[in-house]
Amino acid sequence: MKTVFINCSPKKRFSASAYFLGLQRLFVKGRKVTERLRNKSDHKRILDELSDADTVVFCLPLYVDSVPSHVLSFLKEMEGFCNENDVRLNLYSISNNGFIEGNQSEPLLQVFQNFCSRSHLKWCGGIGIGGGVMLNVTRILFVVQIGLLFLNMLLSGVQSGNFFPIDAFENFVVQALILLFLNSGVLFYTLRMGCAINRGNFYGKRYTRILIPSFVFIIFADVFFVIISIFEGGIFKGWLAKK
Numbered sequence: 001m002k003t004v005f006i007n008c009s010p011k012k013r014f015s016a017s018a019y020f021l022g023l024q025r026l027f028v029k030g031r032k033v034t035e036r037l038r039n040k041s042d043h044k045r046i047l048d049e050l051s052d053a054d055t056v057v058f059c060l061p062l063y064v065d066s067v068p069s070h071v072l073s074f075l076k077e078m079e080g081f082c083n084e085n086d087v088r089l090n091l092y093s094i095s096n097n098g099f100i101e102g103n104q105s106e107p108l109l110q111v112f113q114n115f116c117s118r119s120h121l122k123w124c125g126g127i128g129i130g131g132g133v134m135l136n137v138t139r140i141l142f143v144v145q146i147g148l149l150f151l152n153m154l155l156s157g158v159q160s161g162n163f164f165p166i167d168a169f170e171n172f173v174v175q176a177l178i179l180l181f182l183n184s185g186v187l188f189y190t191l192r193m194g195c196a197i198n199r200g201n202f203y204g205k206r207y208t209r210i211l212i213p214s215f216v217f218i219i220f221a222d223v224f225f226v227i228i229s230i231f232e233g234g235i236f237k238g239w240l241a242k243k
């Protein structure tokens, strides 16, 4: 069984879609091919991969409550390709969005369902994930935690000769469990959808999010975006710019 995973985020690096697609990939058996869809030059390569595949998994960000435009133009071409070449695939999709509720991706999943009926593909369902940006940050934090653990081990070893400080390990385990908990909804649904993909079964639409209360999310998101806008936009940049 061949499964093609398509990361549809236009970002070059550190996209949330790459993270969720990587998780989904872990739970799927058989031959796996991962593709990136960022612009028109990717279309032919991906369509070639799809021609002998059994399953395709799209993973994409939600843009303005729907499908990003570069994905729409690919779907248009794929519809013609599948109908002309009699390509029959099982299709699953994973959508992630910046706001906290995963069910904001409902219209996007509906677009894929409609696309399947136009292209004579088997719509098998998908997952809508809320708080995608924050979940993506948790994987970066996990790597930082590992780095800090090694730094602690090194410093403790140099200072006292003990390269395995127990409190540093305890601290790491607690932090890792917190990050695991925040991601547990995503892990649960990607695991279950992986089982459905392996069996070629219908999965339906499922929605999850980062597992924190909404009021905590709002505070963190506000702080995060203030910092990002200062670094990326500048405070006064553009105020007196020419049109």
Ligand SMILES: Cc1cc2nc3c(=O)[nH]c(=O)nc-3n(C[C@H](O)[C@H](O)[C@H](O)COP(=O)(O)O)c2cc1C
Binding pocket: 009, 010, 011, 014, 015, 016, 017, 018, 060, 061, 062, 063, 064, 065, 066, 096, 097, 098, 099, 100, 104, 132, 133
């Ligand atoms: C142009 C644009 C439109 C967006 N529209 C929405 C939206 O309607 N709802 C939402 O919750 N997030 C929206 N977002 C946020 C993205 O869905 C979110 O950042 C996502 O995690 C990006 O995924 P990626 O890292 O895989 O590209 C938008 C982002 C951009 C750049």
